[in-house]
Amino acid sequence: xxxxxxxxxxxxxxxxxxxxxxxxxxxxxxxxxxxxxxxxxxxxxxxxxxxxxxxxxxxxxxxxxxxxxxxxxxxxxxxxxxxxxxxxxxxxxxxxxxxxxxxxxxxxxxxxxxxxxxxxxxxxxxxxxxxxxxxxxxxxxxxxxxxxxxxxxxxxxxxxxxxxxxxxxxxxxxxxxxxxxxxxxxxxxxxxxxxxxxxxxxxxxxxxxxxxxxxxxxxxxxxxxxxxxxxxxxxxxxxxxxxxxxxxxxxxxxxxxxxxxxxxxxxxxxxxxxxxxxxxxxxxxxxxxxxxxxxxxxxxxxxxxxxxxxxxxxxxxxxxxxxxxxxxxxxxxxxxxxx
Amino acid sequence: xxxxxxxxxxxxxxxxxxxxxxxxxxxxxxxxxxxxxxxxxxxxxxxxxxxxxxxxxxxxxxxxxxxxxxxxxxxxxxxxxxxxxxxxxxxxxxxxxxxxxxxxxxxxxxxxxxxxxxxxxxxxxxxxxxxxxxxxxxxxxxxxxxxxxxxxxxxxxxxxxxxxxxxxxxxxxxxxxxxxxxxxxxxxxxxxxxxxxxxxxxxxxxxxxxxxxxxxxxxxxxxxxxxxxxxxxxxxxxxxxxxxxxxxxxxxxxxxxxxxx
Numbered sequence: 001x002x003x004x005x006x007x008x009x010x011x012x013x014x015x016x017x018x019x020x021x022x023x024x025x026x027x028x029x030x031x032x033x034x035x036x037x038x039x040x041x042x043x044x045x046x047x048x049x050x051x052x053x054x055x056x057x058x059x060x061x062x063x064x065x066x067x068x069x070x071x072x073x074x075x076x077x078x079x080x081x082x083x084x085x086x087x088x089x090x091x092x093x094x095x096x097x098x099x100x101x102x103x104x105x106x107x108x109x110x111x112x113x114x115x116x117x118x119x120x121x122x123x124x125x126x127x128x129x130x131x132x133x134x135x136x137x138x139x140x141x142x143x144x145x146x147x148x149x150x151x152x153x154x155x156x157x158x159x160x161x162x163x164x165x166x167x168x169x170x171x172x173x174x175x176x177x178x179x180x181x182x183x184x185x186x187x188x189x190x191x192x193x194x195x196x197x198x199x200x201x202x203x204x205x206x207x208x209x210x211x212x213x214x215x216x217x218x219x220x221x222x223x224x225x226x227x228x229x230x231x232x233x234x235x236x237x238x239x240x241x242x243x244x245x246x247x248x249x250x251x252x253x254x255x256x257x258x259x260x261x262x263x264x265x266x267x268x269x270x271x272x273x274x275x276x277x278x279x280x281x282x283x284x285x286x287x288x289x290x291x292x293x294x295x296x297x298x299x300x301x302x303x304x305x306x307x308x309x310x311x312x313x314x315x316x317x318x319x320x321x322x323x324x325x326x327x328x329x330x331x332x333x334x335x336x337x338x339x
Numbered sequence: 340x341x342x343x344x345x346x347x348x349x350x351x352x353x354x355x356x357x358x359x360x361x362x363x364x365x366x367x368x369x370x371x372x373x374x375x376x377x378x379x380x381x382x383x384x385x386x387x388x389x390x391x392x393x394x395x396x397x398x399x400x401x402x403x404x405x406x407x408x409x410x411x412x413x414x415x416x417x418x419x420x421x422x423x424x425x426x427x428x429x430x431x432x433x434x435x436x437x438x439x440x441x442x443x444x445x446x447x448x449x450x451x452x453x454x455x456x457x458x459x460x461x462x463x464x465x466x467x468x469x470x471x472x473x474x475x476x477x478x479x480x481x482x483x484x485x486x487x488x489x490x491x492x493x494x495x496x497x498x499x500x501x502x503x504x505x506x507x508x509x510x511x512x513x514x515x516x517x518x519x520x521x522x523x524x525x526x527x528x529x530x531x532x533x534x535x536x537x538x539x540x541x542x543x544x545x546x547x548x549x550x551x552x553x554x555x556x557x558x559x560x561x562x563x564x565x566x567x568x569x570x571x572x573x574x575x576x577x578x579x580x581x582x583x584x585x586x587x588x589x590x591x592x593x594x595x596x597x598x599x600x
Binding site: 183186187190191192193194195197198200201202204205206207208209210211212215216219223265 | 389391411412414415416420421423427428429430431432436439440441443444446448450452453454455456460463464503507
């Protein structure tokens with residue numbers, strides 16, 4: 001009985017979503033003990049996609065702007081850290097502030113035209129912005145090494161300690177996932193986050209309540225770009241090789257599917273979306289008779305997931321789960337005393 | 340000095356003059372009503388008084404201060420707030436959050452302090468939430484604090500929208516057709532409610548089509564037709580004004596009114 005009280009207390013203080021998140025993180029943290037290095041590599045890229053997905057979810061789910069060019073920020077982050085190493089021999093830690101700075105600038109530059117348009121123009125501008133940055137990556141040979149890409153990017157070095165092994169790298173990424181998750185939640189549950197959600201729901205009413213739309217749009221774009229840039233920087237160091245083909249619109253669309261499968265504004269969902277959509281193609285690759293058709297199967301599964309999210313059976317199961325959780329939480333405790 | 344002074348306000352959209360040389364004043368502690376047939380330019384007036392439209396000419400003075408050059412955030416900070424004709428609540432937010440958005444410009448911490456936990460943020464949020472309790476009491480929605488705003492019944496959504504506007508502590512509250520879509524009983528309640536709002540705001544500008552509501556609570560009525568003011572006065576005067584009757588009922592309407600029809 002006492003244990004139960006403690007459990008409900010923890011759930012109540014954390015909230016069900018946060019609890020699911022931390023449990024998932026613990027489970028993910030022990031994954032390296034059981035899998036081989038190929039599978040671990042997949043988990044690494046899933047973890048990077050989590051940060052990338054959360055950054056886009058911040059923009060889409062909270063900021064209410066769909067970015068079709070999120071790969072641009074990812075690319076800016078990756079190229080910043082890679083170029084710093086290539087030209088000056090800087091390691092991950094010393095390049096990190098620059099990763100933040102340059103991806104922030106990339107976000108800021110996009111935010112300025114974006115805050116003046118709505119609807120289909122958003123799509124066009126974000127898409128073309130990403131294409132422009134991609135062309136720069138491809139053609140600015142002096143800096144980015146052009147179509148050759150940058151090879152042999154070294155492992156991440158944290159203050160002299162090199163993360164040489166896959167499991168160390170993986171845990172480091174997971175730590176960054178947790179940090180990003182916590183920071184994003186701070187933002188969402190603040191005045192800024194509330195104002196952004198108000199803008200997303202009804203920008204006219206938000207303006208009438210005195211919310212400065214322009215500055216808020218700029219802030220959310222910048223912050224989202226920073227997280228995407230960090231994910232890109234991790235990618236560069238984990239894979240050791242980048243070229244412009246990585247950061248095409250294909251990557252942006254993958255990221256959008258991660259967010260949409262996980263649910264807009266639901267950051268725990270993004271974690272699962274990233275896991276699911278990173279691991280699924282690899283699993284399909286291993287099924288021999290499906291190998292040639294794996295992208296078709298992937299597409300069908302994606303459609304089914306989307307349908308399930310909005311279907312009646314899906315909604316019923318969600319409601320059921322919610323009521324079970326509520327019962328669990330409120331079994332011993334009366335309604336929450338608010339201030 | 341009047342609370343609000345509007346002088347020669349004019350705005351045109353292309354060739355259409357939506358509001359033509361409109362002047363009026365609002366006094367402290369009064370409900371001023373703006374009526375007129377559909378398309379008379381009433382909502383346009385509200386849009387100009389909250390900074391959504393910039394008038395082509397004319398001026399607005401709040402407590403003697405010119406509003407020229409303000410942006411929408413300044414209008415809210417200086418004491419204008421409004422509701423909308425078709426309810427515009429933040430649909431995915433709770434009732435509490437909707438009210439908090441209303442008072443957002445009075446919560447004294449900025450975007451930077453939002454990014455991480457700190458004492459200022461915590462204190463401000465706690466105080467703001469305490470204030471939400473008072474406002475919810477005022478509008479009678481204490482029991483719905485954590486409900487999604489769109490899950491409320493229609494009448495409550497109207498009240499929540501008014502509560503949201505109240506939360507910004509406006510001097511002038513602009514209500515755009517608050518009684519639209521309500522049944523007669525709700526309308527009577529609403530009239531009482533609007534009257535009680537005068538304890539919290541300095542003045543109310545009310546747009547409404549329902550004459551019972553208008554006539555029972557207005558201190559002054561301004562009648563617009565085709566963007567121009569055709570009459571101004573106390574409810575009784577307006578009821579007998581031939582030009583108003585013509586605008587509403589057409590020429591010859593006066594005989595019907597005289598005949599008591």
